[in-house]
Amino acid sequence: MGGVDLVVPPSVSAASKKKRLYQVWKGRNKFLCGGRLVFGPDASSLVLSTCLIGGPALTFCIKMAMKISQVEFLYCRAIMVIGLILTILDLSFLFMTSSRNPGIVPRNSRPPDWETISCSTSSTEWINTGTPNMRLPRTKDVVVNGHTVQVKYCNTCLLYRPPRASHCSICNNCVQRFDHHCPWVGQCIGVRNYRTFILFISTSTILCIYVFTFTLITLLRQPGHIWSLMSTDIVSVILIVYCFISMWFVGGLSVFHFYLVCTNQTTYENFRFRYDKKENPYNQGMINNLKEILVSRTQPSLVNYREMINEEDDDLADSIVKRFDGDAVASNKYDFEVGIFTKDRKQVPEIFQNLDLKDRFHSQGRQDCS
16 A cells, blocks of 8 residues: 555454543643633733732722711712622623623634635635645635625634634634724633623723712812811822823723714724725624624523543644654554544544545655656
């Protein structure tokens, strides 16, 4: 067989080691609770954001609790309770945004077959897939709401991205309706956590305005000159300045994303001026756009990170895909002629058992002779 060693398959294959998908996931995500919570690679920033929100808010509530005996009882207690509720809501939305799968697209173990792709393309750029005598167009055309939209091929995930999806270089995943990667929550913002992100920044804005307003009012209600009061109550001054600055930051972010929701755009699309010169195929009018983002059902996850998979077969498939264009054949490591076992008695994945490489061997031999 031209130097290819034939290996007789053993009667009983060795049991392959089983692992859950999150344990061998090739993205840079971090997982907790057995893969139920999905964080980004910079999830540690969640601690910083929690301190930046919870620290000033709890300080405000403690100050109001200390003034209950000095000022009206109901006034201070009501302000303190509302402040605590806003703080808990804000931190809850932060954690929900950071720990939820943003809409990660499951990656392929090998490039798609061109024969199985039913599409038209206007792309003049073609890419090598690592598979002999096979190339794929860089983009393909799909129809969305009567408009033709181009989707790109992802060399990392080995797939054509769904419309509005993009590959995050930080998380190393393709994400549905990719908006941006937020460093404050340490997670990509996509189709499955965009609503909680909107609630997070909106609640942060309300909390900043609330703490700023009532800290200033409480300070002004005290007898004495304003400058002398400020000099004796440094904590209130720090809260006022901190919340005033933060209010402009998160407030501006909330207004910007409210505009994006009303026009059904993503941050990624807006920054790239996607719809400046052409119509937005996803814009359904302001009311319908608001309904789609705020009250529609959350899309189910495309990836089940708790699924049990065969780790050895997964690694073997990746090795074959990466070395398929001659290297694996030259090293005689894999025996495709016999069908299902390698020389070290590891089982070849089923997707490769039916590959007929006889023509490939002959054609390569003729090229070597010439």
